[in-house]
Amino acid sequence: MSGLNEPPTSVPEPNSTSSSRRPPRPLLLLAVLACLLASIPLIYLLVRVGGSGLDDVVRVLGRPRVPRLLLNTVTLAAAVTASTVLLGVPTAFLLARARLRWRSLWVVLAALPLAVPSYLAAYGWLAAAPTLQGFWPSWFVLTLVSVPYVSLPVTAALRAGTSGLDDVARTLGRGPWRAFWLGTWPQVRPATLAGALLVCLYVLADFGGVALFRFPVLTTAIQQAYGASFNRNYAAILATVLVLLALLVVLGEQTARGRAQRQFGAVSGVATRRIVRLGRWSAPALLLLVAVPVLAVGVPVAELFVRLFEAETLRALDLANLGQALLNTLALSAGGAVIAVALALPIGALAARYRGRLVRSIESAGYLALGLPGIVVGLSLVFFSLSVVPALYQTAAVLAFAYGVLFMPKAIGAIRTSIGQVPTSLEDVARTLGYGRLQTWWLVTARLARPGIGAAALLVMVTAMKELPATLLLRPTGTDTLAVELWARTDVSAYGAAAPYAAALILVAAVPAFLLSGAGRARTDGTPA
Amino acid sequence: MTILSLTSVVVGYDAEPVLRGVSLDVPEGSLVAIVGPSGCGKTTLLRTIAGLVRARSGEIRLGRRMVATHGIHLAPEKRRIGWVPQDAALFPHLTVAENVAFGLGTGKKAAIGGVRGAARKQARSERVRHLLALVDLTALADRLPAQLSGGQSQRVALARALAGVPDVVLLDEPFGALDPLLRGDLRDEVRALLRVEGMTGILVTHDQAEALSVADYVAVMRLGEILQFGRPDEVYRRPATPWVASFVGEAVFLPGVWTPDAPEGTGGTGGTGGTARPPRTGTVHCALGRLPAEWVAGPPQAGDDVTVLVRPEEVEIAPATDEPGRTATVTGVSYTGHDAMLDLLLDGGLRIRSRVTAADLQPAGARVSVRVRGRVLAYPGSPALP
Numbered sequence: 001m002s003g004l005n006e007p008p009t010s011v012p013e014p015n016s017t018s019s020s021r022r023p024p025r026p027l028l029l030l031a032v033l034a035c036l037l038a039s040i041p042l043i044y045l046l047v048r049v050g051g052s053g054l055d056d057v058v059r060v061l062g063r064p065r066v067p068r069l070l071l072n073t074v075t076l077a078a079a080v081t082a083s084t085v086l087l088g089v090p091t092a093f094l095l096a097r098a099r100l101r102w103r104s105l106w107v108v109l110a111a112l113p114l115a116v117p118s119y120l121a122a123y124g125w126l127a128a129a130p131t132l133q134g135f136w137p138s139w140f141v142l143t144l145v146s147v148p149y150v151s152l153p154v155t156a157a158l159r160a161g162t163s164g165l166d167d168v169a170r171t172l173g174r175g176p177w178r179a180f181w182l183g184t185w186p187q188v189r190p191a192t193l194a195g196a197l198l199v200c201l202y203v204l205a206d207f208g209g210v211a212l213f214r215f216p217v218l219t220t221a222i223q224q225a226y227g228a229s230f231n232r233n234y235a236a237i238l239a240t241v242l243v244l245l246a247l248l249v250v251l252g253e254q255t256a257r258g259r260a261q262r263q264f265g266a267v268s269g270v271a272t273r274r275i276v277r278l279g280r281w282s283a284p285a286l287l288l289l290v291a292v293p294v295l296a297v298g299v300p301v302a303e304l305f306v307r308l309f310e311a312e313t314l315r316a317l318d319l320a321n322l323g324q325a326l327l328n329t330l331a332l333s334a335g336g337a338v339i340a341v342a343l344a345l346p347i348g349a350l351a352a353r354y355r356g357r358l359v360r361s362i363e364s365a366g367y368l369a370l371g372l373p374g375i376v377v378g379l380s381l382v383f384f385s386l387s388v389v390p391a392l393y394q395t396a397a398v399l400a401f402a403y404g405v406l407f408m409p410k411a412i413g414a415i416r417t418s419i420g421q422v423p424t425s426l427e428d429v430a431r432t433l434g435y436g437r438l439q440t441w442w443l444v445t446a447r448l449a450r451p452g453i454g455a456a457a458l459l460v461m462v463t464a465m466k467e468l469p470a471t472l473l474l475r476p477t478g479t480d481t482l483a484v485e486l487w488a489r490t491d492v493s494a495y496g497a498a499a500p501y502a503a504a505l506i507l508v509a510a511v512p513a514f515l516l517s518g519a520g521r522a523r524t525d526g527t528p529a
Numbered sequence: 530m531t532i533l534s535l536t537s538v539v540v541g542y543d544a545e546p547v548l549r550g551v552s553l554d555v556p557e558g559s560l561v562a563i564v565g566p567s568g569c570g571k572t573t574l575l576r577t578i579a580g581l582v583r584a585r586s587g588e589i590r591l592g593r594r595m596v597a598t599h600g601i602h603l604a605p606e607k608r609r610i611g612w613v614p615q616d617a618a619l620f621p622h623l624t625v626a627e628n629v630a631f632g633l634g635t636g637k638k639a640a641i642g643g644v645r646g647a648a649r650k651q652a653r654s655e656r657v658r659h660l661l662a663l664v665d666l667t668a669l670a671d672r673l674p675a676q677l678s679g680g681q682s683q684r685v686a687l688a689r690a691l692a693g694v695p696d697v698v699l700l701d702e703p704f705g706a707l708d709p710l711l712r713g714d715l716r717d718e719v720r721a722l723l724r725v726e727g728m729t730g731i732l733v734t735h736d737q738a739e740a741l742s743v744a745d746y747v748a749v750m751r752l753g754e755i756l757q758f759g760r761p762d763e764v765y766r767r768p769a770t771p772w773v774a775s776f777v778g779e780a781v782f783l784p785g786v787w788t789p790d791a792p793e794g795t796g797g798t799g800g801t802g803g804t805a806r807p808p809r810t811g812t813v814h815c816a817l818g819r820l821p822a823e824w825v826a827g828p829p830q831a832g833d834d835v836t837v838l839v840r841p842e843e844v845e846i847a848p849a850t851d852e853p854g855r856t857a858t859v860t861g862v863s864y865t866g867h868d869a870m871l872d873l874l875l876d877g878g879l880r881i882r883s884r885v886t887a888a889d890l891q892p893a894g895a896r897v898s899v900r901v902r903g904r905v906l907a908y909p910g911s912p913a914l915p
Contacts, residue, residue: 428579428605431606435634
């Protein structure tokens with residue numbers, strides 16, 4: 001049969017079923033429970049501040065120091081965000097679209113600053129130049145360590161996108177810059193915004209870096225107020241201001257992204273990517289690619305190793321203490337990873353399989369912790385454990401729970417993706433073959449998503465190892481982690497003594513990072529080893 | 530005997546139901562094709578039978594069990610059905626043999642014949658071997674799904690679906706992703722296999738040629754409703770509506786006027802007059818002349834406007850002569866080798882098509898005379914404007 005009425009062959013019917021299916025109630029309940037648990041710090045903070053009375057709030061906010069702190073915080077966040085975008089987008093363009101030798105090496109180098117916590121980079125620079133202080137060094141170091149938050153997602157967007165629109169714009173008489181602006185920029189704009197959001201939140205939440213450079217912002221003020229302990233309401237109110245600031249940033253980004261997506265839907269057709277020859281731009285391009293990792297990682301690490309191998313350091317090295325700190329770090333971060341994955345699993349499973357307003361709001365609630373700085377979670381859980389569950393105050397459980405809450409958003413993303421990659425038809429088949437819902441989940445979905453879930457746990461672990469402010473507030477007395485030991489020594493300018501802890505921290509964080517990048521990927525594409 | 534029976538099944542929400550009251554009776558041991566354009570609800574119908582989608586109202590009976598009725602929804606794992614999805618959906622972490630064994634289930638269901646332990650294990654592996662031999666994949670038992678071709682994957686999926694001896698096998702466009710040559714072969718193989726096993730099958734497809742050639746019964750769906758259910762030749766030769774006619778094959782629609790034949794039994798012997806059943810046959814007057822016709826829906830009254838269905842293979846052409854008759858000009862030729870489709874412009878101004886064998890082929894621009902062979906069908910009302 002040929003001609004008029006033959007329907008197009010091999011066009012599958014759109015699978016509308018997953019959106020119309022209702023989520024099973026137990027899963028929904030678990031996800032809501034996880035959201036509630038994860039929002040304990042935020043809710044308790046608000047309860048605490050609400051209980052302190054309006055007078056207190058007005059008095060605290062009326063202090064002359066507060067506007068200064070706000071201004072410092074906002075200026076630093078804005079300056080770092082702007083500079084990371086200015087550095088990150090060109091870096092991404094070079095990585096994705098320029099003719100480069102050893103491209104994969106450059107990509108790894110560009111990601112490297114992620115492995116270095118801000119306080120470690122700041123420590124390295126201070127060890128080299130002890131007089132650095134104030135806004136500019138803070139801006140400098142925070143920019144360096146957070147450029148990858150912009151450059152990596154934008155690189156991915158450029159790789160997934162097409163330069164076909166640029167080509168069309170060129171044939172329609174636009175110059176290369178104008179064509180980029182019309183054709184490529186709209187494709188990378190959402191990724192740039194998302195990256196800028198992460199940078200902004202990172203700077204708002206940063207404590208170690210700014211504290212080392214003695215630049216007074218909200219996080220450091222919260223820490224001081226808490227330490228001074230005469231008025232903990234002051235700390236709580238400042239923390240609320242910080243959270244509001246972070247939520248404002250999240251909201252702003254979502255509005256901007258929504259607009260960007262409306263303007264520019266998916267690009268249809270086959271993606272073509274033109275690779276640009278650099279020519280006379282080679283030298284500045286290479287300079288850009290080399291400068292960020294060298295300044296963010298190279299200088300601090302070099303300084304670190306110089307200090308590490310000084311005779312004085314080696315003599316003073318307390319191996320037992322170092323080993324204990326290492327074990328504590330691993331145990332606490334592993335606990336945090338387990339809690340984060342347990343909280344993220346129902347939310348990720350729900351978001352991967354079902355749609356609708358309820359599911360969307362549960363997922364958004366899961367990402368709320370993105371806007372919660374570590375110091376805020378730490379502070380709130382101190383209050384919470386003291387007054388609600390005193391038995392748990394200053395126990396490892398509360399600290400691991402703080403890690404879980406803080407880094408759950410990282411786990412949600414990875415889990416959602418890995419479950420989303422398991423085709424629903426596999427679950428359908430298992431059901432029709434006589435396996436119940438739970439059996440199917442265990443034998444099929446969880447089994448196939450296992451590498452992704454494992455990667456999520458590892459990701460949380462790596463991040464938790466480097467976490468500083470919440471650890472400082474919540475650690476059980478006498479339980480010191482690598483980050484805490486390092487901090488204790490940088491604070492009194494004992495740079496040599498801090499070096500072994502810094503080195504150990506970099507090494508233990510590097511091992512899972514290596515697993516995540518290489519070994520993990522080989523497992524997940526489903527090909528037999 | 531009916532093995533699967535659906536009564537007024539509704540799926541979806543009030544505003545836009547996906548299935549609007551579907552009823553269907555599937556005879557045991559038959560292969561039923563559900564065919565319809567994309568989005569007509571045919572996959573949803575299959576998923577509803579499987580229990581993967583919950584019906585809002587209506588009843589589904591499977592074998593002697595009621596599996597869905599008001600307020601009751603038997604879970605898919607309890608329905609004893611086999612499911613072969615479009616993408617085969619083999620478990621990527623299991624070998625071919627393990628995939629098939631997965632269909633044997635665990636626990637109670639796996640204890641074939643009530644045996645346990647080593648004997649059970651033996652029985653399981655024997656059953657897997659038998660199934661793999663059935664689909665001719667014994668040699669590939671230890672391969673992983675990633676190492677199989679599309680056709681091989683579908684055969685494994687079929688063996689897995691048959692493993693638990695289901696009451697009905699549901700096939701959701703299983704050949705959709707295969708290339709056309711392989712598709713025909715596998716289709717015939719699957720049909721033969723289901724026949725041999727005496728298994729009832731329900732096949733969803735959007736390819737009407739596939740449906741007509743492979744199935745014992747065809748259900749034509751559109752917008753969440755079954756428009757016609759019948760043997761393939763019934764559906765092609767007596768389509769229930771003009772839409773069905775054009776969906777299952779090439780169709781030409783012409784406006785016409787109905788004249789009924791004389792009612793039977795009114796040959797002068799004082800019959801019962803007005804209560805006589807109107808005749809099914811009559812004559813239509815249309816651009817192709819006066820043609821013997823039969824109505825499908827109606828009955829139309831004398832002088833009513835009707836839509837006349839003519840299949841292109843019923844339109845015969847010959848080189849034009851000076852004799853009076855219907856003449857036309859060939860305006861286009863799509864040549865497919867064994868036959869050809871000609872676009873014709875009738876002298877009256879209407880366009881029709883004719884399917885001719887290579888021997889009768891005329892070039893574009895040629896003048897031809899046109900004749901209709903056999904009885905045409907008449908539907909109430911004028912044809913919808915294209």
